[in-house]
Amino acid sequence: MSARSARFLKTATLAGLTSLALIACTSNTPEAKKTDGNATQAAAGSGSNDAPGQKVKIGFSAPAADHGWMGAITKATQAEAKKYSDIELIVAEGTNDVNLQISQVETFINQKVDAIVLLPFDGAALTPVAIKAMEAGITVVNVDREFDSTFAARTTILGDNKGMGISAGTYVCQEMKGKKDAVIAEIAGIDSLPLTQARSQGFKEALADCGLKVNNRVAAEFTVESGEKAAANLLQAAPKIDAIWNHDDDQGVGVMAAIKNSGRKEFFVVGGAGSANVMRDIKAGNTLLKATVIYPSTQGADGVRLARLLVQKKALGDLVEVEVPRLVQLYAPVVTKDNVDQYLPTAFES
Template sequence: MSAVHKKAAAALAVLAVLGLSACTSNDPDDGNDNLKGGTSDAEAGSNDEAGDKITIGFSAPAADHGWMASITESTKAVAENYEDVELVVAEGTNDPQVQIQQIETFINDKVDAIVLLPFDGAALTPIALEAMEAGIPVVNVDREFNDPNAARVTVLGDNYGMGVSAGEYICSQAGDDSDAVVAEIAGIDSLPLTQDRSKGFKDALKECGLDVDNRVAADFTVQGGEEAATNLLQAAPKIDYLWNHDDDQGVGVLAAIDNAGRDEFVMIGGAGSKNAMEAIKAGNSVLKATVIYPSTQGADGLKLARLLAQEKSVDDLVEVEVPRQVQLYAPVVTADNVDKYLPSAFTS
């Protein structure tokens, strides 16, 4: 195992121990085993056995992106499995001030726990601290606060690990070809998550003597992906491998590739959308793999918030308290294993 992948492997170990879910779709009725469980089928004495009735407040950005929509829908689906949980879902918003007001309402209503995916982690830190000081445990999802004391638990994807997984996949495909041309279409460059993904990608490629020859940034949208890919393809007459950070913007990336009539390279996606996985399974495009960034972080946060509010721990751990941080793994999906992940993918 390479040194750069140790972090991702550690995250997988944590995930395996906790038994938390990996990814989900926008449709809670698609038979996704990851969202099953709950009080109705719980064994006596288990964590899923019905306990005291609790109220959990949930707030996340607007569902204007397939991945973000899945965050909210999977959280709702998991909550429905628990007869002892009342989930209060605030309307999705990309306005930090509105989200702050939502958390203030949760505090005033004295909910038992809050699951919060902040649009802006720094902006939401003070109100999260206020909730914690009021005795309401906060589960921070995906975008971290500035102060670790603002959350009792933080549930994260592995952005650095995504880059590592994508880079290691390219290394495995390139073999001894040290002249392979590698391109990258990032998300929003100003975001730490994009910076982490690019760093992991660069570090993994370095392990096999490759580097990023051409790089552009997009904005996680279809339109932005198409524009960025068009610019990249014009600037790079030859590409062997292309990693696109996000499968939603990847819809636009693939459109640009089709328009340019380019098919000489292998493309790797990011996040793990249903659209991308279907293309991988069909095998009729340049897209041959995608790296999962779990969209169940809110659902996992809901389960952890329930345990906190009911003063329970995690069944499979010796510890008597819920952990402070859970980081989910970033596996690579290819034609060889796509059937394993396709039923639980979100729709772009």
């Protein structure tokens, strides 16, 4: 293992611990007690953060569910809220209309909700109204697409786009086992998006660490149709391929259709985002899919849990810090046949 890979794995471990902190929570109710030095320290109470507490009214708004991952965000958020008797979740209809989403947030403000969990269609455009909510005393939790100002949210929950590329590239390097002439292909998402650029940059850096590079690259548009067209073009342009990383499992449905039509089998495929159908194929082992890299669709659900803790003035029990962190970045693990059962329960359907 190279020095860079070792550093990456160390960072991944720390990120994983942050994600686990979202799951294993204990109470943050302080109890003052004297130490031998007559200093006062806070000790966590014996209760659980999951025990019913102060009622919390949460507004949730996200873009339209025109993509499997986005649909899973809203579904997981609603399912998580139902687990808590002290949460009232108000879900706005998903929309890609920025002005309508701004109006939804203003409605939440007028309803005097305690918190808003917001996945903005456009982070910059939703920043002013998010600041307005914060100034009204409403706790805002920003999900996935960042606002332009730190004053717009108390806490932000992000996936790790560059980390996805690093994870995918590291896995490909491991599978190549030192094969320096390996031909690596990449099917990206929409090239103009920063998230696509970050994924590609991470992939490039990880491959460089083991002496490889992206030999053939095409871009799609996160749709089945665009994935099939891009993959067909790639296969026509590259007579030999050893591995393909496809950024998105939804467009991957089209990618795999194009591969099947080509009849080619000399390479393996790594997916992206972590859909259930890809995981089932990985588990079955009867396709060229050997792995996928997770971009968590639990971010909205995590946002609801953190909003609840923030309003109830609790913290993450696995941290010494007595406040919920300002930024939580979720890990981008590689799912293979060896660990697929661990990730299937939270996977989204393409």
